[in-house]
Amino acid sequence: MQTVLGANGQIAEELTRYLHDHVTHDIRLVSRNPGKVHETDQLVKADLMDAEATAAAVAGSDIAYLTVGLPIDSALWEQRFPVMMANTIAACREHDTKLVFFDNTYMYPRTAARQVEDTPFEPAGRKAAVRARIADMLQREMDAGTIDAVICRAPEFYGPGKTKSLTNSAVFDRIKRGKRPLIPLDAHTERTLIWTPDASRGMGLIGNTPDAYGQTWHLPVDPERLTYAEMIAVAGQVIGEDIRYTTVPAAAFKLGALVNQPVREVSELLPRYRVDNIFDSSKFAARFPGFRVTTYRQGITEILGG
Template sequence: MQTILGAGGQIADELTRELYRNHTHDIRLVSKHPRKVHDTDQLVSADLMDAQATDKAVAGSEIAYLTVGLPANSGMWEEKFPTMMANAIAACEKHGTKLVFFDNTYMYPRTAEMQTEDMHFEPVGRKARVRAQLATMMLDEMTAGRIEAVICRAPEFYGPGKTQSVTNSMVLGRIAQHKRPFVPISAHAKRTLIWTPDASHAMALIGNTPDAYGQTWHLPVDHERLNYRQMIEIASEVTGRSVGYTTVPRWAFGIGGWMNPTVKEIEELLPRYRQDNIFDSTKFQTRFPDFPITTYREGITQLLSRSGNKA
């Protein structure tokens, strides 16, 4: 049995499909309102804030994947994420279940320095501090040997379906809707993005590779690394339209934050769009050299070359 704690999001759904394709049909989906991806999926309705419910959801599992996503709300993150992590760790320790944690990069320094698995944490902002806390909880458990666990870390998403990110909502999603894209802060800073299916496929592979545990892994990305101007040039080629863009300065987000709570929440992340964002996945690519990585051109083409996006 392999169990997904926090089923229902884009990462979890694609993880479910990948596990079914290549690893096991014995899959349990856990969330408040889980839905089957395959007919054979086992559904468990549970609130991961409830320790007892989490314990029951994990019982009998060989591997549990913690993929919970919460809205961009700092207060909610501070209230819920640490408790959910503690409950998942306790349940996995009790039942001898391996734990795979899907993590992000918010705790990394806000610099152009290349991000590798051994980069130190330098959290700035409420959400970044929560992410540092979660990763540290996992690292402490792994170091102490209380559970067999692994951290799978990803940069900003882009991709199909329910994928949520600044790039998807402000840039690529608007192009798909024939709207002018809004580029946050800089069109010339290099961005590292991960294609969401790649992230899920790689996490399934790591979770089912025994010698991968006890480590942190950066999930695989295209190392070409484009800036927004270059991404939009590809979008123009794919759609057959001349796509212009508007660069949104930091002060405009500040004004928008007074009127829109969601905009205010993403202000914490904006300094990361000011300079290059270089996320390195060499460790993964060395260990799994045959893993197919979606290039930016391939990903953007998949997103925009559907019916209705041609001129």
């Protein structure tokens, strides 16, 4: 039995497809309102804020994947993520279940330095502090040998279906609607984006590789990074149009943050868009040389239906 905790998002859905196609049909999907991806999926309703419910959801599982996401809300993250991590760790320890944690890069330094698996955390902002805290919680358990776990880390998403990210909403979704894409701060810094199906496939592969445990892994990305200007140029080639874009300055975000809660929450992440974002997944590429990463051109073409 392999169990996906937080089973409603795009990452969890693509992970379920990978597990079903390549590993097992014995899959349990856990969330407050889970839905089947395949007819054979087992559904369990549970709130990961409830320790007993989490333990019951994990019971009988060989591997559990913690993929839960929350709305971009600092207070909500502070209230929920540490409790859900603690409950999941306790449940996996109780049932001798391996844990695969899907993590992000918010706690990394907001600089142009290359990001690798042992990059020290320098959290800046409330959301980054929460992500550092829960990653550290799990790492301490891994170091102490109390749990067999692995951390799978991903940069910003882009992708099909229900993928949620600033890039999807501000760039590709707007292009699909015939609107001018909006670029935060600078259109000419290199971006590292991960194609959501690649993130899920990479996590499923790592989770079912015994010697991958006890480590942190950067999930696979296209090493040929593009700027937003270059991505939009590719999008123009895909749809056969010359696409013009608008670069949104920091002052506009600051003004919007005064009256708009979502803009205020996103503002914490903006410094990352002023500099190149170089997320290095060469460790994964060396260990899994047969994994085929989706190129930016392939991903953009799929999103735009070219």
